[in-house]
Amino acid sequence: MSATWALTADGATVSVRELGEPDRDELRALHARLTPDDRYLRFFTLCRVNVDRYVDSLTAADGVGRPAFGAFRDGHLVAAASYAADPGADTAEFAVVVDHDDQSHGLGTLLLESLVATARSRGLTALTADVLATNPRMLRALTDLGLPLRCERDDDVLHVTVPLADTARYGAAVDTRDRSADLLTLEPLLRPRSVVVVGAGRSPHSVGHAVLRNLLHGGFTGDLAAVNPHAREVLGVRSHQRVRDLPFAPDLAVVCVPADAVVAVVRDCAEHGVRAVVVTSSGLSARPGAADALRALVRTHGMRMVGPNCVGVLNTDPATRLDATFLDRVPPPGRVGVVTQSGGVAIALAHDLGRVGCGISAMVSLGDKFDVSANDLLHWWTADEGTGAVVAYLESFGNPRRFARLAAALARRKPLVVIRAGISAAGVRAAGSHTAALTSPPVAVAALYRHTGATAVDGIAEAVDVLTLFTTQPLPAAPRVAIVSNAGGIGVLAADACARHGLTVAELHPGTRAELSASLPAGAAVGNPVDTTAVVEEKVFTAVVARVAADDGVDAVVALTVPTALGDPAGGLGPAARAARECGVPLLFVRPGQAVGVMRETRGAWSSPSTPTWSPPCARWPTPLTAGRGWTARRSPPPCPTWTSPPCSPPPTGSRRSPPRTGGPTPRRAWTWSPQQASR
Structure with missing residues (x-):
């Protein structure tokens, strides 16, 4: 009969399989080794029990209604569990016996899992047993199983019923037992x-x-x-x-x-x-x-x-x-x-x-x-x-x-x-x-x-892109993206990329647009994408990014810059990255012309050890944003307190935001992405 290898609660390895006629001697030997106390807890008597008939019923070739499973260590049977069902019945009575020296290692619970799986596959709805109230180890094994229990007490005997309906609690209990043994x-x-x-x-x-x-x-x-x-x-x-x-x-x-x-x-x-x-x-x-x-x-x-x-x-x-x-x-x-x-x-x-x-x-x-x-x-x-x-x-x-x-x-x-x-x-x-x-x-x-x-x-590159976002940035709560650039063309490409990847180009709050109009030169576009124009100074570009990140309708910000003879606004984005993190918004810095998909930025304010956030990065920048949004949508976030947007630029009145959602610790680096991917 085929066997499966399993781990006990203490991390030891046992072989678990269904018992048959060749196992009669091992099953008899297991019962013969029972101490007087164990014999009493199993058979409710201190007298010697003739187990031959019982063993024969468990190992009979035609014993369809009495399946039995055993756990073997070094070729010897150390635990057995079985149930007996009458023809046509939807319940069965079960029994478990474990060698005295191997008790309290999870063997009983391990074999009960096999019984539960077999009983379910054969249409049974419940397993029952009579357990002495003075048998705490058996009661502990049943409790640890993870299935609901119904108990009726008759003097010192508990009539236990274990319903077999599949429950999330049972699956979680099985996983917890597996994890504990695996970790050891x-x-x-x-x-x-x-x-x-x-x-x-x-x-x-x-x-x-x-x-x-x-x-x-x-x-x-x-x-x-x-x-x-x-x-x-x-x-x-x-x-x-x-x-x-x-x-x-x-x-x-x-x-x-x-x-x-x-x-x-x-x-x-x-x-x-x-x-x-x-x-x-x-x-x-x-x-x-x-x-x-x-x-x-x-x-x-x-x-x-x-x-x-x-x-x-x-x-x-x-x-x-x-x-x-x-x-x-x-x-x-x-x-x-x-x-x-x-x-x-x-x-x-x-x-x-x-x-x-x-x-x-x-x-x-x-x-x-x-x-x-x-x-x-x-x-x-x-x-x-x-x-x-x-x-x-x-x-x-x-x-x-x-x-x-x-x-x-x-x-x-x-x-x-x-x-x-x-x-x-x-x-x-x-x-x-x-x-x-x-x-x-x-x-x-x-x-x-x-x-x-x-x-x-x-591919590996895409995995690194996504992991960079997961481990360095807050994760977007929704697909609304704000785009800020100092060149209108790359902003257009970024908007197209958002649409291809199922992201939404967010509509900025009227108060945000008004503040941007007041601080940007004539000819700038203050919708979304925001085009600051190529003549904007570094500190102004940084303030614009921070203000957009504080907008309550924005879940992620993409900042794209190209250097000109008048300067490069990317060097001062550190404060904007810090403000975005405080708002719980990921800030992705896209660098057209960059040869590598994702890289560390080491220039200007980004290289300062006082900068508490990064701006990742990569060439295929919409992919990690989509992945981050997907993960936050799939999981059930715990309730969190209200968070007010930071004062980098005052948010619109009444704007509220949740605390940062992040997949990792606050790093001290910045990132850039290559431009081919910005155009994708």
Whole structure:
């Protein structure tokens, strides 16, 4: 019978499957090991119970009405759960038994989930049981399950009914249990206290050498060791013959050896007590025997594994500073979580996010994802306060339903950006040869992303554009955009771009237009777009942008400038950016002629350390605005107090605004975008 691997509440690994005739001896042995107290709580008697008939009924080949599930550790049954339903009945009586030494680890609740799923699929409406009032562990398992309970007390016996109607609370409880177990098992992977690099070569051109060098240069805060049978030390780190020769059991092992040696090395790690492994080696998916052996090793010993065929893992938390990758440079710390199935995409994202200053909180290159998947990382980042947004590149989904649940939970709290992949026949073929991934139909994937609230983008550049807005700016509450430029033509192009992307060119308040007319030279246009003319001074242009941002009918401002012989008004936009942030409005500074899509601005007031905001940026500027508006529309914002617009230029009487909506901390940089994209 097929088994699934599951994590208990303490992060241990068990195999869960339906029980059958071959399991009779294990089921008898489990009941024989019950202590007198456990026997009384299960069977309401202190006498020895003849369980043979009971066991036979659970494992009979024709026992359709009495399904039973078991949890196995190291090949031995440690817990069992079953229900019995009469023919034609819509309810069933259930029972759970857990080995005494394995109680209070969530095994009972885990098996109850299997019973609930089976009972629902067979049309049952409720499960019932008689539970002694002196059995707090069973009552706790039922409470933790997440389904409503009805209890009737008869002396010291509780008649418990568990209705099986699907509820949001039950799904949330399942996710919470999964997250708690996942977080425990991912600790040694993303926050290890010690790391060993297996295959740390002396040649600077070897992967193992590069990983060890990055760990050293990144300032890893824990203990480091190397395994190389041909060297006494590598890069000043003592080297050992084998993992088993290490004087300690590392939390994490990074395996950089040829594919035919991986299984033996991971077995050595498991037997030495290593808790997590990262396998950079490629070629294992093409060796079915080796791949199966590797999966079995990891699951049997309760380890977590990233890879094979991956770039590695990264965590920029100052308490860890883990760079167990072979990237060519250490990405700056930041608030973006990165998970990819492609090492190349991981490298490109690390470079581009570092270039624009967003930075990375943690990065995991999944590779062929034999064990750790994107679902595990969604759990991690949902709980991680150091991550403000997540970007994912995935070529396949092992469990789409679970991904949908976890992605939706994450997207309600922080933005999730997904880079579409395998949406064409050629892309599907390429994904299959790249990571042996079985891609899902593009239509199904698009529906999945819509359902979860994720922001789907095409390509790395677009992902960086959107993440720049998400992590540096307040997010627009509605699609109303104000455009301010010192050249009418680029304002026209910006208005066209808004229309193409579903954004609205806002109508400015009459009071705003009156103030602009009073401060701008003759010939200026004070509608929207606002054309200040090319002769406007820097301080006037800055005041105009700040005043427009304070307009209650504006949700985002796009400022476009071109330099002339009379000057460049862009240099003084720092105060306007500060005012826009105080109003809760994103300010995007578009720089026609800029060669790079998104870049840091380091001139004038923008480079001042006192400037508390940035002006992002990018070439495809309408896309991040649309994405930001989409995210704020999909999530349910908490109630917030009223906020008055700042006094940079007094807003119209009665103008009120909500506090800033932001996806990240207040940065101290400014941004520009290139002009080709402004014209798009």
